[in-house]
Amino acid sequence: MKIDLHAHSNVSDGTEPPAGVIASASAAGLDAVALTDHDSTLGWDEASVAAREYGLAFVPGMEISCRTREGISVHLLSYLHDPAHPGLLDEITKAKDARLTRAKRMVTLLAEDYPLTWDDVIHHVAPGATVGRPHIADALVAAGAVADRSEAFAAILTSHSRYFVQHYAPDPAIAVELVRAAGGVAVFAHPVASARGRVVGERTYREMIDAGLQGLEVDHRDNPEEGRAFLRRLAAEHGLFMTGSSDYHGTGKPNLLGENLTSPEVLALIEELGTGSKVVR
Template sequence: MADARRFRGPVDLHTHSSVSDGTETPAELVRAAAAAGLGTVALTDHDSTAGWAAAAAAGAEAGVTVIPGMELSTRVEFASVHMLGYLFDPTDEALVAETLRIREGRMRRAEDMVRRIAEDYEITWADVLAQATEGATVGRPHIADALVARGLAADRSAAFAGILHWRSGYFQPHYAPDPMTGIRLIRGAGGVPVLAHPATSSRGVIPEQRLRRLVDAGLFGLELDHRENRPEGVAELRGYAAKFGLQITGSSDYHGSGKPNRLGENTTDPAVVDLMIEEATGAAPFYA
């Protein structure tokens, strides 16, 4: 792969644009990263690579290296598990087919949830589509924005804490592969997989034996420096990371105005990014 030393820090490895559930276009996001003092930013939209080209072009203009990536949806029973993939081949047939299946499942889930919500609240599918850019992966954040626009919630956070909460009765799961399959798909496309924000649950962290299986499948690292991770879970996972030789990443999980998370509030050691680039065979960074 290309010389890893050509990227600059600070490095934020988890952001979302309007291609999925962020509020800024890929170009706007990269310009915001430059304004925030970042030298490198990863674009990791949900189950989509559609923003890569625009982000790369903006990075060249703004002097920001763009790490191409994606946040792949996976699931363990009813629990959602997000897998960050970096520097993979965006044309890999198996990965392309799986992400299409996930996006279609998200769309069906969103439509079904809106039908349920509309039985009790004044909201339509057209309201939701009005909150998404053309070609975006439509999901619960767009429903949340529609609820806000209708005056049914104060903001996205309130919508997720209320009407869109899994206990509300409106929640529906969507199709997603298991985490092991997600890792194998990313590795099969020449990419590098990192388990996203793995210490957010009040029910505890991933059991050691399950994590060992993910490591054996090719897991590269754990996103531990993230505002939503619980400190006690992070402490436990740092021990597992040392035991299994996993790398530790940090990032903002920026969504523009969709979340309070700010660009660069957590960053990743450039040495970890060096290792990531060295391991990847699917794609190279878009160097500024």
């Protein structure tokens, strides 16, 4: 089986609708795929219908944006949680609202130097989607300021830019607790992706594990090989399972569906552990 447990639709910052992600997964020869949009489960129903049509197993998921006390960004993947769980739903709603306020402030700052308006950004956001920097990047591309999203993030939207604005995000250990309370399975996404920015130290791993972390996303293009070796040792030491994923965003990133895979045994374990929702077949 070919299993990819990390993909995004235009419900967050991917470029394809949920059904389009499923169609692309089928074209890539996958047998199972997870939809893990940022702080949102709005794509689950559409993806479920498409998965049945294409004969794929669909794993309902979500990627939660977190931040440590030191200000380091952490992404937590949640699989098979209850999307209506009050505690988790309240937290991601708070984060989504903060993202919207942050995006508006960034556009105001950018408009001082670039031909950019809020309407330009909204044009690239699907109805109900979580507004984020990728949508601002798409508007900058459309305005001719940069060639693509990658250049926008490298040159203008980096966290070191004067246009960057922080937004609320939960502590990663609290997010793990909420995922577990919602019947979900908690996996640390691309933990050692140092090219994205600062990565966490031992204390954060310990706090997340103590809170109930169950897995580590090890095989991911942004995890360097020496970092993957560290993650394998950590997984063995603490009894965590390991996943491999593409982090697919359609044309928004070069990541290709199926470029990293998760074993059938791990998917079976996730199914066993998750109680808030079910894999769609």
